[in-house]
Amino acid sequence: MIRRTVTIKNTLGLHARPAALFVQTAARFKCDVFVERDDIRVSGKSIMGIMMLAAEHGSRITIETEGKDDQECMDVLTALVTSDFEAD
Amino acid sequence: MDRMISGIAASPGFAVGEAHLLHRGEILVEERKLEPDEVEAEVRRFESALEKAREEIEALQEKITHTMGEEGARIFGVHQMILQDPMVVEATKEGIRQSLRNAGAVFDEIMGGMRDTLSEAADEYLAQRSLDIEDVRRRVLIRLAPGGRLLLRDLRRPVVVVAEELTPSETAHLDPEKVLAFVTEAGGRTSHAAIMARSLGVPAVVGVSRITERVRTGSLIAVDGTSGQVAVNPDEYMIKFFESQKAVFAELERELLKLKNLPAVTLDGREVELSANIEFPEGVESALSYGARGIGLLRTEYLYLGCEELPSEDKQYSDYLKMVEQVAPDSVIIRTFDLGGDKVGVVPATPLERNPFLGWRAIRVSLAHPKVFMNQLRAILRTSAHGPVKLIFPMISGLEELMQAKEILNQAKESMSRDGMPFDEDLPVGIMMEIPAACAMADILAAEADFLSIGTNDLIQYSLAVDRGNAQVAYLYQELHPAILRQVKMVIDAGHRHGKWVGMCGEMSANPLATMILIGMGLDELSMSPELLPEIKKVIRSCTHAEAKACADDALNQNTVEGVTGVARRYTEGKLGELVTDVGEGAAVYPPILQTTEEEKEDA
Numbered sequence: 001m002i003r004r005t006v007t008i009k010n011t012l013g014l015h016a017r018p019a020a021l022f023v024q025t026a027a028r029f030k031c032d033v034f035v036e037r038d039d040i041r042v043s044g045k046s047i048m049g050i051m052m053l054a055a056e057h058g059s060r061i062t063i064e065t066e067g068k069d070d071q072e073c074m075d076v077l078t079a080l081v082t083s084d085f086e087a088d
Numbered sequence: 089m090d091r092m093i094s095g096i097a098a099s100p101g102f103a104v105g106e107a108h109l110l111h112r113g114e115i116l117v118e119e120r121k122l123e124p125d126e127v128e129a130e131v132r133r134f135e136s137a138l139e140k141a142r143e144e145i146e147a148l149q150e151k152i153t154h155t156m157g158e159e160g161a162r163i164f165g166v167h168q169m170i171l172q173d174p175m176v177v178e179a180t181k182e183g184i185r186q187s188l189r190n191a192g193a194v195f196d197e198i199m200g201g202m203r204d205t206l207s208e209a210a211d212e213y214l215a216q217r218s219l220d221i222e223d224v225r226r227r228v229l230i231r232l233a234p235g236g237r238l239l240l241r242d243l244r245r246p247v248v249v250v251a252e253e254l255t256p257s258e259t260a261h262l263d264p265e266k267v268l269a270f271v272t273e274a275g276g277r278t279s280h281a282a283i284m285a286r287s288l289g290v291p292a293v294v295g296v297s298r299i300t301e302r303v304r305t306g307s308l309i310a311v312d313g314t315s316g317q318v319a320v321n322p323d324e325y326m327i328k329f330f331e332s333q334k335a336v337f338a339e340l341e342r343e344l345l346k347l348k349n350l351p352a353v354t355l356d357g358r359e360v361e362l363s364a365n366i367e368f369p370e371g372v373e374s375a376l377s378y379g380a381r382g383i384g385l386l387r388t389e390y391l392y393l394g395c396e397e398l399p400s401e402d403k404q405y406s407d408y409l410k411m412v413e414q415v416a417p418d419s420v421i422i423r424t425f426d427l428g429g430d431k432v433g434v435v436p437a438t439p440l441e442r443n444p445f446l447g448w449r450a451i452r453v454s455l456a457h458p459k460v461f462m463n464q465l466r467a468i469l470r471t472s473a474h475g476p477v478k479l480i481f482p483m484i485s486g487l488e489e490l491m492q493a494k495e496i497l498n499q500a501k502e503s504m505s506r507d508g509m510p511f512d513e514d515l516p517v518g519i520m521m522e523i524p525a526a527c528a529m530a531d532i533l534a535a536e537a538d539f540l541s542i543g544t545n546d547l548i549q550y551s552l553a554v555d556r557g558n559a560q561v562a563y564l565y566q567e568l569h570p571a572i573l574r575q576v577k578m579v580i581d582a583g584h585r586h587g588k589w590v591g592m593c594g595e596m597s598a599n600p601l602a603t604m605i606l607i608g609m610g611l612d613e614l615s616m617s618p619e620l621l622p623e624i625k626k627v628i629r630s631c632t633h634a635e636a637k638a639c640a641d642d643a644l645n646q647n648t649v650e651g652v653t654g655v656a657r658r659y660t661e662g663k664l665g666e667l668v669t670d671v672g673e674g675a676a677v678y679p680p681i682l683q684t685t686e687e688e689k690e691d692a
Contacts, residue, residue, distance in 0.1 A: 020166050047169040048176055048202055051217055 001066040002074045008059050009082045019050040025080060031067025033077070044077070095271070095296035096562075097316030098282035102334040103269040103291050104327055107309040107320075108247035109300060110254075117229060120190040127188065131181050134191035137231035142171055144227065163220065170224045192232040199225035248309050252300055254281040264288050264370065269311040271318055273299055275557055283595075285313070286617040287371055293318050295559055344622030348379035352625045354607070358633035361613040362621055363418070365593055369407055372414045375618040379625065382418030384615020385480070385541070385593040386411065388464070389427050398460060404467035412475035419476035421541070421615075422468050423520065424461070426450045426482040445549070450483035455492050458499075465500040472512035480518040480541060485525050490536055520593075522546040527575040530582035540583045541615070544594025548572055567596040568652040573605065573644055580610050591615060601656040603627040608640025627660060635659065 026033040026044040033044030035053060037060070042049030044063065053061070061081070065074045122130055149164045170176060176198060183194035199221055207218035246268045253274035270285045275294035285292030291313025302320050303309060310319040310330045314337065319326055352362040363384030364375035375383060391399040391407070412420050428441070428449040441447040454461040471477050481493050494517065504511050521527055522543030534540060544567060549556055551571055554564045566572070576592070583590035591613030596602050598616035600623055606614065607628065614624060639659040646652045 020169055023169060043174065046173045046175040047166065048173045048221070051206060052202065 001064065002070050003062055003064045004074060004078060005060055005062045006078055006081050008061065019047060022077065022080060023047045023050055025076060026073065029065075029067075029069050029073035029076075031065045031070040031073050033073060034064040036062040036064070092312075092317040092319050093296055093299065093302070095293040095299075095316050095318065096275075097313055098275070098294045099270070099285035099290065099292035100314040101269070101289070101291035101337055102310075102312055102314070102330050103248060104308065104310045104322065104330045104334075105246060105248045105268040107250045107271075107303045107305060107307050109303055109305045110249065110251040117192050117196045118190065118233065119193045122184070122188045122190060124188065127185055130184055130191055134180060134184065134195070134232070137191070137228050138171055138177065140231050141224070141227045142168060145171070166220055167224050167227075170221065171228075190232075192229055195228060195232070196225065199228075248311055250299060250303050250309065251281075254284070269313065270294075271296055271299055271303075271309065271311060273297060274559075283617065284367070286619060287365075287367060287374065289374065289619045295562075341619075341622075344626065345378070347622050347625050347629070348377070350379075350625070350629065352381075352628045354628055354631055354633045354636065356632040356634060358607070360607060360611070360628055361591070362625055362628075363421075363591075363613060363615040364618045364621065365615050366618070369411055371618065372411050376414070378618040378621045380418075380618055380621055382476075383411070383415055383420040384591060384613060386420055386422045388423060388425060392425065392427060398463075401463045401467045401470075404464060405470045408467060408471040408477070409474055412471050412477055416475040419478055421478040421480050421518070422471075423480045423482055424451070424464055424468075425454055428453070445555070451481050451489055451493060452483065455489065455496070458496050461493075461496055462500050462503070465497055466504060469500055469504055469511035469515065470509060472515050473510040477512065478516040478518060478539070480520055480539075482520045482543075483522060483546075484519045484533065485523045486529070487532055487536065490519060490533060494536075521579050522550070522594075524551050524575065527579050530579045531585065534582045534586040534588050537588065539588050540579055540590045541613075542576060542579055542590070542592040542594060542596075544572070544576075544592060544596035547575065547594065548596075551575065566649045567599050567602055568605075568643075568656060569649050570644075570647060570652060572596075573609075573652065576606070576611075577609050577644065584610060589613065598624060600624060600627050601653065601660055604631055604636040604639040604659050605643045605652075605656060606640075607631075607633065608636035608638070608643075631659075 023045055035042055035044045035050065037053050040053060042053055044050065044065075063074060063077055063081075065071075065077075067073075145164050145167050149168075176195075179198055180191065180195045183189070183198065184191055187194065203218045203221040203225065206221060207215050209215045209218075246266050248269045248271060249267055250271045251273075253272050254270065267288060267290055269290050270281050270292040272281045272292075272294045273296055275281050282292055282294055291311045293311055293313055293316050296318060299318065308321055308327075310322040310326060312318070312330070312333070319330075322330065351359060353359045361381055361384075362379070363382040364371070364378070364380035365385040365387070366372060366375055366383055367387045368390040372383070386408075388404075391404060408420070408422060426449070428444050428447065448456075454464075465479075468477060468479055479497070481490065484490050484493075497517065501511065501513075516538040518539035518541055519526070519533060519537045520543045521530065521533075521540050522545075524547065526533060527547070530540070545556070548554070548565055548567065548569070552564055552566070552569065554561050556562055556565045580590045589612040590610075592606065592611055593615040595616070597606070597614040598620040603614075603624055604627065616624065639655065642659075643652045643655045646655060
């Protein structure tokens with residue numbers, strides 16, 4: 001199990017379209033994915049969950065992955081969130 | 089207290105009660121408890137609704153990609169993801185299993201909660217996403233709720249339903265016990281809400297401009313369906329007045345009901361068949377209680393409206409049989425499917441018709457889908473073995489259609505014979521005369537049909553080129569119009585020349601001012617909403633056929649609506665005096681303090 005705290009770089013935060021990208025990416029991996037913000041914890045494979053998190057630009061989230069490909073998953077998701085991914 | 093607001097009187101009577109406001113697009117979610125053995129079926133029903141929603145969105149995505157490109161369609165990608173999100177799907181299934189509640193209620197709770205949370209997000213962009221959740225919520229709920237847009241089935245107590253408009257789908261699953269009256273912004277005397285109200289025997293006022301802005305759910309509203317007025321938040325004085333009007337009206341009804349078992353025969357012995365139009369099985373009881381001699385028109389659309397699948401032959405047979413058994417020895421005339429093709433379900437979504445009234449519906453749809461048509465015909469044939477049944481085809485525009493329909497009926501008969509199922513070999517087959525072209529060639533059609541029934545509602549619209557729902561031109565929709573009288577006469581004469589009986593099932597048959605004219609022209613049967621039967625019977629029993637003929641001749645000599653109406657009034661009002669509820673003229677006289685002033689009428 002891996003946990004990493006990152007800062008959202010995307011100008012729009014983790015909103016609908018980037019959120020969709022995040023969830024679609026997480027779904028590619030076999031491991032469990034969780035995302036935490038403050039004291040809210042959601043599944044990283046749930047679009048509703050990620051939207052609920054309301055993670056704006058500059059906020060800090062903790063990504064947690066656990067399972068076979070958790071390392072790879074963590075790296076990809078981290079890169080996604082900390083780069084300016086496909087801003088609208 | 090607000091003053092009286094005017095509309096169009098659509099169904100007579102008085103009611104005072106709590107308003108229940110239905111906004112366009114509102115979805116009422118029903119809450120239902122499940123038996124343990126119903127749970128898995130409900131889960132499956134939920135899955136199927138999700139599947140349909142996915143397909144809908146996919147189709148939308150394709151369409152929008154064409155028109156707006158990838159960007160525009162992307163939001164639907166998010167909707168698809170929501171539909172697959174375990175937080176939604178698994179949570180709903182678990183909810184169904186754990187709480188033993190229906191999918192709609194559980195799903196609505198989950199989605200509603202998420203939507204509300206998101207909508208409060210400080211971030212504007214995020215708050216907007218609550219609209220996406222709402223969109224998906226509605227899309228799935230519509231798939232889950234059998235009534236389509238809304239269910240009036242689960243109201244807790246009787247209410248006055250107030251809406252912009254009421255479509256057949258919405259009222260098809262109504263609990264009649266819960267409706268005190270209807271008030272709508274749209275519509276005229278023959279709109280669906282009006283017809284529905286009359287068959288339920290509740291007051292209705294339509295065409296009440298902006299009433300949905302003036303009423304809230306829970307506010308008190310008084311409805312006068314006889315003169316076409318409503319009062320929002322009536323005070324004690326007004327309420328008392330309404331209650332007394334209600335009592336007067338009820339007394340009038342009781343008087344008329346005494347006629348129930350008396351025959352509809354003129355003073356000089358000419359008998360006329362008076363039967364009832366009904367929209368669903370529950371209507372039979374009402375029809376019989378008002379003294380109907382048979383069902384002159386059974387509209388079968390309720391079987392198709394707001395249901396997720398097409399009704400099977402067995403389901404239709406069982407419904408028809410129950411009705412026929414209740415009505416025997418009088419007969420039931422069953423009209424085949426009379427809706428737009430989009431209601432048929434098996435049909436892939438047709439492009440929105442610019443002019444559905446002139447479009448693909450009724451017999452046209454049936455002939456294009458012979459298998460579905462056969463189902464209905466077989467069900468009707470099976471019923472004919474157990475009691476008096478007649479068949480009628482809607483919207484016939486020429487001989488070709490009639491012959492094609494009869495050919496499919498023959499095939500249905502052959503298939504029944506092969507299956508060893510009995511039916512009435514001589515099942516009478518009639519046609520609705522509702523298209524002017526059909527009237528113009530009534531003689532040709534009368535040769536091939538067993539009877540004719542004039543559907544004046546549509547005939548008048550087609551003939552006078554008027555949309556009865558269009559408030560600006562609704563004044564042109566007139567039953568006592570020289571052109572309409574001529575067409576009716578043409579049909580009656582043609583039918584009789586070929587030895588066939590001719591009836592009328594349009595609302596004109598319930599117009600007491602038209603009765604003497606119609607009888608005088610030789611109409612054999614009048615079919616109408618049940619609660620209007622007693623008054624028409626009273627007209628018939630108050631005159632001689634000779635007088636009726638004189639009235640008809642006189643009326644046919646008139647050049648204008650005014651002329652015809654004058655003749656009709658002269659002959660009819662002498663007979664009945666104040667019992668003629670000339671809907672629209674206003675039977676109730678309000679104390680001056682409550683009357684709308686001229687300026688206020690203009691504002692309304």
